[in-house]
Each structure stands twice: as structure tokens, then as C-alpha cells.
Amino acid sequence: MSPESKKLFNIIILGIAFMFMFTAFQTCGNVAQTVIRSLNSTDFHGSGYTSMAIIYGVFSASNLITPSVVAIVGPQLSMFASGLFYSMYIAVFIQPFPWSFYTASVFIGIAAAESDRRTVFIALTVISLVGTVLFFLIRQPESENVLGEDESSDDQDLEVNESAQNTMAKAVDAFRKSLKLCVTREMLLLSITTAYTGLELTFFSGVYGTCIGAVNKFGTEEKSLIGLSGIFIGIGEILGGSLFGLLSKNNRFGRNPVVLLGILVHFIAFYLIFLNMPGDAPIAPVEGTDSTAYIRSSKEVAIFCSFLLGLGDSCFNTQLLSILGFLYSEDSAPAFAIFKFVQSICAAVAFFYSNYLLLHWQLLVMVIFGFFGTISFFSVEWDAAAIVARGSDYRSI
Numbered sequence: 001m002s003p004e005s006k007k008l009f010n011i012i013i014l015g016i017a018f019m020f021m022f023t024a025f026q027t028c029g030n031v032a033q034t035v036i037r038s039l040n041s042t043d044f045h046g047s048g049y050t051s052m053a054i055i056y057g058v059f060s061a062s063n064l065i066t067p068s069v070v071a072i073v074g075p076q077l078s079m080f081a082s083g084l085f086y087s088m089y090i091a092v093f094i095q096p097f098p099w100s101f102y103t104a105s106v107f108i109g110i111a112a113a114e115s116d117r118r119t120v121f122i123a124l125t126v127i128s129l130v131g132t133v134l135f136f137l138i139r140q141p142e143s144e145n146v147l148g149e150d151e152s153s154d155d156q157d158l159e160v161n162e163s164a165q166n167t168m169a170k171a172v173d174a175f176r177k178s179l180k181l182c183v184t185r186e187m188l189l190l191s192i193t194t195a196y197t198g199l200e201l202t203f204f205s206g207v208y209g210t211c212i213g214a215v216n217k218f219g220t221e222e223k224s225l226i227g228l229s230g231i232f233i234g235i236g237e238i239l240g241g242s243l244f245g246l247l248s249k250n251n252r253f254g255r256n257p258v259v260l261l262g263i264l265v266h267f268i269a270f271y272l273i274f275l276n277m278p279g280d281a282p283i284a285p286v287e288g289t290d291s292t293a294y295i296r297s298s299k300e301v302a303i304f305c306s307f308l309l310g311l312g313d314s315c316f317n318t319q320l321l322s323i324l325g326f327l328y329s330e331d332s333a334p335a336f337a338i339f340k341f342v343q344s345i346c347a348a349v350a351f352f353y354s355n356y357l358l359l360h361w362q363l364l365v366m367v368i369f370g371f372f373g374t375i376s377f378f379s380v381e382w383d384a385a386a387i388v389a390r391g392s393d394y395r396s397i
Helices: 003-039 048-063 066-073 075-092 098-107 114-137 153-182 185-214 216-221 224-250 256-276 299-327 332-353 359-389
Strands: none
Touching (some): 003 075, 066 075, 075 114, 153 185, 153 332, 185 224, 185 256, 185 299, 185 359, 256 299, 299 332, 299 359
16 A cells, blocks of 8 residues: 555544544433433432533643653544543443542533433443554554664664654653644644633534533423534534535635624624523423423524534634644644643533523623634734735745
8 A cells, every 4th residue: 555545544544533423422422411410310319511521621632641641642543542441431321420420521521211311321321432453544654764674672672762762752752842823923823712612612512512412492302402513513523624624725815704603693692592592401300391492492493503502613613723733734733632631621611601601601701702703813913914924935835
């Protein structure tokens, strides 16, 4: 297999593996609070919000050392170990206990009948494990330096020792670069935008589905609407990612218009959710809520807002990844590690306060961070445009 074919093969395998893993995990996260809330009437007592807060809290801390870990053990083993932890978390839902539930949450940084719940989460666990095993199909790149037959064992041992030293040096260097990039002006400004993506990630991946499932006025379809909401969030993500990913290749106007579209779409979604959902929906008991919203709660509006949430999220993420790749093309691993660190820690905070804040307060927090995050992104993008004006290459990734 040629080097180019091997790279293409690895990309395809990675795409399929991550599709399996995150299909299972995102589905699990979308229904976690609803499932756990239904189990709190039994001997089990826990919170899906708290679980997700633990996941993203540990995830945020681990992102600072991730480049170092990958440099030591390699990407293949790192992804395989991560996949096992994802699968372990999903498997806990088959027969949940509080200690195993929260412990599994640490390791990975449907209100329905018992047998139905087990069947669903067994299937999700198997899907996640299939994606994890696929990582072993990744082909290792050929070594550029092939040892000749006349080389002595002493020379080979020397090269092994030098390789180990280089690996440790790369790990330490990656960690230092992450710390240095944290305090640069551009990264500090982009951290505000990234913080907003963490807050809205929490909302559309965990809180909004719980709100839909808690509205008794939706009738017997309230729980099934959670899955439909997730589907339309995915449609919005796919449409936005495909559209803005292609447009960014030949976009003369830069990234600001896409981000502006994203925040406008999100503000429209937040306003409609504010009108359409009862304020106590995020923290409603297992029986749901009979509280009235400002308008008659509409299933169609709720699902339309799911689409808007996914579309707006894709606007922000495509442009953030693009500008990080442009500004830090030489230090992409530390830059993306900081991006995930800020996003994850804000997601963890948002999942924590989701246990206590009413819906309108959660929406207000996102509106504030969204406004200032958009302004800060504009500032960095204008600086990037100035770099282009001085003759640098300005291309999307």
C-alpha cells in the first residue's frame, strides 16, 4: 500500500471509529438526565448533570497533558484507551449504581422500562466498543530510516535510547508550549468564544433534551421527542459543517460573517426556547412539569430550535478550528489542547449549575457569553486579516 493510500485508509478508519464511538456517547449524554431522573424513584440516586460535569471537568484538566501523553504512548494506544473508557461509561447505565456511575464519569473526562433501558445501553456499549476496536486497523507509517544489516547491536541500542529521550523531550516541550500559548493575546480573546461554545454544548447536548422530556403538555410523545431533538441537532451540525466548510475554501469575506450568522441563529433559538419552554423544565422532577410557558408549548417549535442550536454550533466550531489552524499552524497540538481545555471546563461548570438554575437564567448566561465571545472573535479575525494584508498566506484548514 502506497503512503498516500495508507493515509487515506487511516482517515476512513478514524472517521468510522469516531462515528461509532460518539454516536453512542452523544446519545447517552442526550438522555442521561432523563434516564437517571427516572431511576431516582428506586434505590439509585444520582444526577446526569453531575455526571456530565465530572466528565468535562476531568476532560478539561487532562487536555493540558494530552499532547505529552500522546507523544509518549502514541496516538493509536491513546485513542484505544480513551475508547474503552467511553464504553465503560455507557455500560454503567445497563445496571447503574451511584459509585460506578460517578467513577466511570471520572475515567472518561429514557425514562423507560428496565428491560428496554438495558437493551438500549447494551446496544450503545457494543457500538462504542466496535468503534474502539477499529483503532487497531490503523496502519503505522513506514519508518524513514531503515537499519542496515551491517549495523551493530550497540548502534541499535544507542538509537533506541536516543528515541526514548527524544520522546520525553517532545512531551515536555508540548506541555510548555501549551502553557505559553495560554497567555497570548489571541488565545485569551478566543478563550471567551471557546467558553461560549462550552456553555452551549452543555445546553444542546444535555439540558435541552431534558427540558423537552419534562414538558407534560407535549403529551405521551414527550420522551420520544428527545431522540427527535437529537436528530435535528445533528442535521443542523451536518448542514452547517458541510456548507461553511466548503465556503471557507473560497471565502473572500473572512470568518466573521459565519460567526455573526451563528450568534444570530442561536439568539433566535434562545428567544423561541424562552417563550416555548417552562422555566422549571431543566430541574423538573420525574413526573415532569405542568407549568405554563409564555406561549402554548409547541412540539414543532421545540424541534425547530434543536435544528437552530446545531446549525449555530457548527458556525462557531468550524470558524474557531479554522482560525486556530491559521494562527498556530506550527503549534497546532498545544493550541487545540487549550481550545478543548477551555471548552470542557466551561461545559463542566454549565452542567453543574444546570442542577439548580431555571431555564431563563441559563439562557441569559449564554446570551452574555455569546455576545462578548462574538466580539472577541471579531477582534482576532481582524488581526488575522491584517496579517494577510502584510502578505502572509491566509487559508482555511
